[in-house]
Amino acid sequence: MCRLETRNLxxxxxxxxxxxxxxxxxxxxxxxxxxxxxxxxxxTVFARHLNGLYRPTEGExxxxxxxxxxxxxxxxxxxxxxxxxxxxxxxxxxxAQDTAFGPENLNLPAAEVARRVEESLRTVGLWERRDTPxxxxxxxxxxxxxxxxxxxxxxxxxxxxxxxxxLDYSGVRQVLEQLVRMRERGTTIIVISHQLDKxxxxxxxxxxxxxxxxxxxxxxxxxxxxxxxxxxxxxxSGGLRLEQLSWLCCGEDxxxx
Amino acid sequence: xxxxxxxxxxxxxxxxxPVHAMDPRLKVGCLACLGVAAALASTxxxxxxxxxxxxxxFALASIPSGALLARSAPFAVLVxxxxxxxxxxxxxxxxxxxxxxxxxxxGALDGGAFALRMLLVLALCTLMMATTTLLSLKxxxxxxxxxxxxxxxxxxxxxxxLTFTMLPLLFDSYREIADAQAxxxxxxxxxxxxRMLGLLRxxxxxxxxxxxxxxxxxxxxxxxxxxxxxxxxxxxxxxxAFLTAATLLAACCLS
Numbered sequence: 001m002c003r004l005e006t007r008n009l010x011x012x013x014x015x016x017x018x019x020x021x022x023x024x025x026x027x028x029x030x031x032x033x034x035x036x037x038x039x040x041x042x043x044t045v046f047a048r049h050l051n052g053l054y055r056p057t058e059g060e061x062x063x064x065x066x067x068x069x070x071x072x073x074x075x076x077x078x079x080x081x082x083x084x085x086x087x088x089x090x091x092x093x094x095x096a097q098d099t100a101f102g103p104e105n106l107n108l109p110a111a112e113v114a115r116r117v118e119e120s121l122r123t124v125g126l127w128e129r130r131d132t133p134x135x136x137x138x139x140x141x142x143x144x145x146x147x148x149x150x151x152x153x154x155x156x157x158x159x160x161x162x163x164x165x166x167l168d169y170s171g172v173r174q175v176l177e178q179l180v181r182m183r184e185r186g187t188t189i190i191v192i193s194h195q196l197d198k199x200x201x202x203x204x205x206x207x208x209x210x211x212x213x214x215x216x217x218x219x220x221x222x223x224x225x226x227x228x229x230x231x232x233x234x235x236x237s238g239g240l241r242l243e244q245l246s247w248l249c250c251g252e253d254x255x256x257x
Numbered sequence: 258x259x260x261x262x263x264x265x266x267x268x269x270x271x272x273x274x275p276v277h278a279m280d281p282r283l284k285v286g287c288l289a290c291l292g293v294a295a296a297l298a299s300t301x302x303x304x305x306x307x308x309x310x311x312x313x314x315f316a317l318a319s320i321p322s323g324a325l326l327a328r329s330a331p332f333a334v335l336v337x338x339x340x341x342x343x344x345x346x347x348x349x350x351x352x353x354x355x356x357x358x359x360x361x362x363x364g365a366l367d368g369g370a371f372a373l374r375m376l377l378v379l380a381l382c383t384l385m386m387a388t389t390t391l392l393s394l395k396x397x398x399x400x401x402x403x404x405x406x407x408x409x410x411x412x413x414x415x416x417x418x419l420t421f422t423m424l425p426l427l428f429d430s431y432r433e434i435a436d437a438q439a440x441x442x443x444x445x446x447x448x449x450x451x452r453m454l455g456l457l458r459x460x461x462x463x464x465x466x467x468x469x470x471x472x473x474x475x476x477x478x479x480x481x482x483x484x485x486x487x488x489x490x491x492x493x494x495x496x497x498a499f500l501t502a503a504t505l506l507a508a509c510c511l512s
Contacts, residue, residue: 051477073479081477088470093269093391093422102478104485113485131271135426153478 002029002078002156002188003064004050010058011045011212019045021212022059027157032179032189034199034220037209038231043192044084046209047159050190051081077106080155084162086146087135095121095137095145096130102153120151124178140171147178157188164195169247172198176247196220196227197235201246208232266328267386276318276498277388280491281397283499288385290502294509295377303509304373310505311380314498320387332379336372343368391418396487411482419471427464434459 005026011019019042027033035043048054049061052068052075061068068075083089092098099120103113121127124144129137134145143163150158160179164172172195180202183189193199200206206223208216208230216226220242227234235245271277276284291307298304315322349363395418402410434456443452 048473053473053476073481076477076479083470083474083477085470087426088467089474091419091422091471091475093418097390097392101475105479105481107481107483107485110485110488149478 003027003062004079004157004188005062006046006049006059007062008059009046009049009056009061011042011049011054012057019212020049020056023212023214024059025207025214025217027188027190029156029188030183030186031205032183032203033191033205033207034196034203035190035192035207035209036194036196036227036232041209041230042212043209044161045212047081047161047190047192050157050159051079052076053081073106077153078155079157079159080150080153081159082143082146082150082161082163084165086142089146089149090134090142093133094131095126095134095148098134098145099130099148099152102149106153116152116154120148123151123181124148125174138171139167140174143167143171143175144178147175151182155187157190158182160189160191160193162193163191164193164198173247176202180248194232196232197245198247200224200235201242201244202248266325266383269390270320270387272319272388274318274320274388275492275494276314276384278492279388279498280489280495281389281393282400282489283491283495284385284389285394285397285401286499287502288381290499290506291381292378294502294506295374295381297506297509298374299370304370304377306505306508307377308373310501311377311384314384315380318384318388320384325383325387329379329383332375336375339375340368340372343371391421394418394421396489400487400489409482411484423467423471426467427460430463430467431456431460434463 003026005024007024009020009023013019021042023042023046035046037043045054049056050068052061052072055069063075063078068079090098091101096117099117100113103116108116117130118127121130124147126137126141126144126148129141129145134142137145147158163175163179167175176198179189179191179199183202191199191203196206200220203220206216206218206220207214208223208226210230215230216223221236224234224236228237236242279287291310294303295307298307344361344364345359347361347364347367349361351357352360352362352365354360395414398417399410399414402408402413438452438456443455446452
């Protein structure tokens with residue numbers, strides 16, 4: 001069980017810009033939530049709050065009912081964050097060394113670090129590339145290496161900030177497969193994305209941000225009609241059904257077949 | 258057998274040699290001993306011993322020495338300039354050849370010794386970087402600094418590791434910005450100063466933003482100075498190599 005929630009979360013930058021205005025939201029264990037919104041609507045700032053990278057100007061972020069700042073290290077283990085730019089996340093010279101960065105920070109025994117590295121890299125299908133420098137991987141592989149770095153921390157919630165940006169069709173499918181597999185294993189998934197057509201078929205909740213506040217929250221079918229009012233393309237507007245949107249079902253992939 | 262087809266200078270070249278497998282602490286110790294020995298060497302036999310030891314280490318490491326030598330050409334120019342400067346500036350007995358131009362025997366000897374020292378240090382650094390992963394280097398630095406008071410060894414070691422990790426990315430950014438400027442005909446401007454300033458300003462902004470990103474990424478993965486301790490293994494070869502380097506240093510201290 002890992003219930004992540006925010007209560008009346010406000011964030012104001014030093015220049016006075018209000019990035020978040022009283023966001024109250026809870027993520028149930030094992031859920032798959034998509035956070036949508038136009039540029040500058042506060043999604044990334046919100047994600048960074050969930051990982052404890054920013055301190056709220058007002059309000060709080062709770063993990064299982066306790067403020068994440070009570071034990072920030074434990075909160076960051078529980079809530080992993082995969083950054084938008086995978087390259088900015090790499091600190092190791094090889095894929096394996098980068099994956100080991102998190103577990104080593106937790107001061108785990110070397111054998112446990114090695115076990116987690118192998119497990120995470122096998123999960124994302126990069127075990128064979130463990131000695132490769134992360135910067136020389138393809139776009140999809142880089143994103144998967146970044147996911148492995150987070151998985152090695154054994155998180156119960158994983159946040160993805162624009163996981164598909166800059167990826168080709170194959171890269172998108174690789175990352176999407178990881179998301180779906182993690183969700184099937186019970187990990188709570190929260191994804192920030194503009195590319196709703198790739199995600200909504202797999203999500204059970206869609207939250208719409210606008211100017212730092214949540215303006216719609218519900219099932220993808222319920223929230224989709226509100227999207228275009230807030231500068232987000234509605235992938236269901238062409239009369240498509242939600243299940244037709246999946247990029248993972250080859251037989252049903254009518255849009256890309 | 259080396260596996261990298263076109264090796265770059267100061268890049269790690271994976272291999273299964275005893276030099277690659279050396280305990281990084283002793284490898285750093287060897288580098289320090291040989292580096293100081295090169296600085297102190299002054300007689301021909303001292304240089305001969307050091308050159309032989311360095312060549313032997315390259316042979317044991319089985320890295321493509323010829324290709325690395327070719328990549329060192331820009332440094333060879335620097336060494337030649339230093340040699341020429343010493344040759345013509347040092348006062349002394351005129352050389353039978355080119356003596357009229359101001360070249361002296363003392364200048365040739367002094368310049369030759371200086372050039373040899375530079376070449377030895379360059380070769381040793383190349384060997385070190387080609388046979389040691391950044392992680393091993395970081396762990397060795399951290400271990401060696403542990404006994405130095407008032408030094409946050411974990412942070413210094415992380416800073417060194419990140420610097421080496423980020424350098425190639427910095428060069429990539431530089432090339433990308435320069436290409437983007439060239440694509441908008443920046444080379445047409447006759448005064449190169451605004452172009453250079455524009456390039457440097459953008460590069461600085463990119464670097465600072467990337468530094469911010471990496472700090473956030475490290476924080477989000479619980480960065481801590483108290484980390485899983487590395488397991489060092491010292492083989493007999495490592496001890497012999499270190500003793501050899503220490504002996505060479507002692508030999509160079511003698512004169």
